[in-house]
Amino acid sequence: xxxxxxxxxxxxxxxxxxxxxxxxxxxxxxxxxxxxxxxxxxxxxxxxxxxxxxxxxxxxxxxxxxxxxxxxxxxxxxxxxxxxxxxxxxxxxxxxxxxxxxxxxxxxxxxxxxx
Numbered sequence: 001x002x003x004x005x006x007x008x009x010x011x012x013x014x015x016x017x018x019x020x021x022x023x024x025x026x027x028x029x030x031x032x033x034x035x036x037x038x039x040x041x042x043x044x045x046x047x048x049x050x051x052x053x054x055x056x057x058x059x060x061x062x063x064x065x066x067x068x069x070x071x072x073x074x075x076x077x078x079x080x081x082x083x084x085x086x087x088x089x090x091x092x093x094x095x096x097x098x099x100x101x102x103x104x105x106x107x108x109x110x111x112x113x114x115x
Contacts, residue, residue: 002026002104006095009109016113017083022095022106024076029099034071034078038091038111048093049080063089085113 008020035050049069095106
């Protein structure tokens with residue numbers, strides 16, 4: 001099986017920055033896509049960003065130019081650098097890894113943007 005452990009969430013003021021990390025362990029295929037999703041209270045879970053094992057990235061329009069996804073394949077770790085944070089970025093952020101038709105998701109980390 002696969003375990004995902006997120007870290008780096010917290011409280012930050014508008015305009016501030018946070019960096020999330022997610023370490024995957026277990027049976028990780030060499031070819032996979034890792035990503036971040038988020039869910040705000042009363043809203044559906046939405047894509048934030050994904051990155052393939054080859055380095056191809058995809059971002060939600062709402063975070064383009066502000067967030068950067070990156071990964072360290074040797075460590076099976078994915079990162080999300082979040083800059084210029086806005087109150088509407090407040091949500092629980094979930095890491096996941098997709099290998100073929102199988103997807104694993106972490107437990108989530110809370111990000112709160114508030115003054």
